Amino acid sequence: MELRVLRYFLAVTQERTISRAANILHLSQPTLSRQLSDLETELQVTLFERGSREITLTPAGRYLRERALILTQLADKTVQNLQTQSPIIxxxxxxxxxxxxxxxxxxxxxxxxxxxxxxxxxxxxxxxxxxxxxxxxxxxxxxxxxxxxxxxxxxxxxxxxxRDRWGVILPKTHPLAQQTHITPLDLRHQPLLISQQAAQSHQFADWWRNVASQIQLRGTYNLIYNAQLTVGDGPTLVLGLDQLVNVGPDSPVTFRPLSPEMTAxxxxxxxxxxxxxxxxxxxxxxxxxxxxx
The missing domain is CATH 3.40.190.10 (Periplasmic binding protein-like II)
Known part of the structure; x- marks a missing residue:
């Protein structure tokens, strides 16, 4: 499986037709079709479903596209780094x-x-x-x-x-925003979003302690920006890290650290x-x- 052929394959997946990809690659259409057919034969899988107008990828084709992107990017980076082994870094x-x-x-x-x-x-x-x-x-x-x-x-x-400090992102109008810290008792029966990573590792299990059964986890997030948008649109509070969300004068949300303190x-x-x-x-x-x- 040559890098050159993988680049041909990626061009076809991007252009969706062999003819357009052949033009970009400066190859004849029969030559490109043969290269792709040889690749399928080598891998013993069908990569494309050929339609009347455009081609679509099979599950095997989608998997190869993901791996081919990684392989070609890694090859390009390796060549670039090898060519820059000089005093001018x-x-x-x-x-x-x-x-x-x-x-x-x-x-x-x-x-x-x-x-x-x-x-x-x-x-x-x-x-x-x-x-x-x-x-x-x-x-x-x-x-x-x-x-x-x-x-x-x-x-x-x-x-x-x-160290990162955990706390609650909540509306400035929320009653808990009047407090300097948020305790597990404060979060009983409050709808919460929590980071996916923290949920999977049960990071708050010791912090919840005796009130764990009264915590209402409504879902998880992996990007705090998107999660904090839910704070202004409804009753949901977000457990997140400090200094990642705008809590300035023009922002409708604020941040309150946890007590007992949790840092990472x-x-x-x-x-x-x-x-x-x-x-x-x-x-x-x-x-x-x-x-x-």
Missing amino acids: SGSLDIGAGESQGMRRIMHLISNLQADYPGIQLHLHSGDDANVKDQLANGQLDFGVIIGEQPLTHYHALKLPE PITVIWSRQQSLSPVARLFLQRLRASLPD
């Missing part, structure tokens, strides 16, 4: 992260890094910890930023001094199995230098 830096105020340190560092080395390109990939770890395993990422206590035996890890560590991780590029090594060097002893 350039290349791409891929970082996957959830929503966290700890990213301020990292983005400030990268801003300075790009000022010193304009040839460095940053690619940010948003996602929860499971997405970040999957992309690290696939070689799509150089580094991941994860939130909370987790086993990290398969990764190199560097813990940041910042922020950790930068990278694979033990893959070598770092010159750009990634420079980033790691500066990140370490930015941390207190």
Whole structure:
């Protein structure tokens, strides 16, 4: 399975017809059709359902498209990094992260890094910890930023001094907004949204304690921006992290921390199995230098 043919396959999936893809690739239509047919024969699957106007992907075709995107992006990045092994550092830096105020340190560092080395390109990939770890395993990422206590035996890890603080996002008109902190008793019978990651790891099990049976979880979210929109449109409250939502004078919502306090560590991780590029090594060097002893 050659990268060249995978790029042909991706072009066809994007253009939806072999004729348009052939024009873009500067190939004859019979040549491109033969390449795709040979690919199906090699893989022993049917990749396309050929219609009268456009082609659609089979389940096997959709799976190959996902993997082909990863493989071609990884190949392009590898070539780029190999071609920039020189004193003038350039290349791409891929970082996957959830929503966290700890990213301020990292983005400030990268801003300075790009000022010193304009040839460095940053690619940010948003996602929860499971997405970040999957992309690290696939070689799509150089580094991941994860939130909370987790086993990290398969990764190199560097813990940041910042910690994320949990609290409740609620309307400024809500009675609980008059309080400085929110306790488990305050949240009894209140409709709540909670982060998908926290729900799956039962992160609040100890915090709820005796009132767990009276907590009304209405659903989960993985992006706090979308979740906080529900606060202004109804009675739902959102359990989320501090400093991720606008709570300024013009905002209808506010943030109140939990009591007892709940915080989460922020950790930068990278694979033990893959070598770092010159750009990634420079980033790691500066990140370490930015941390207190």
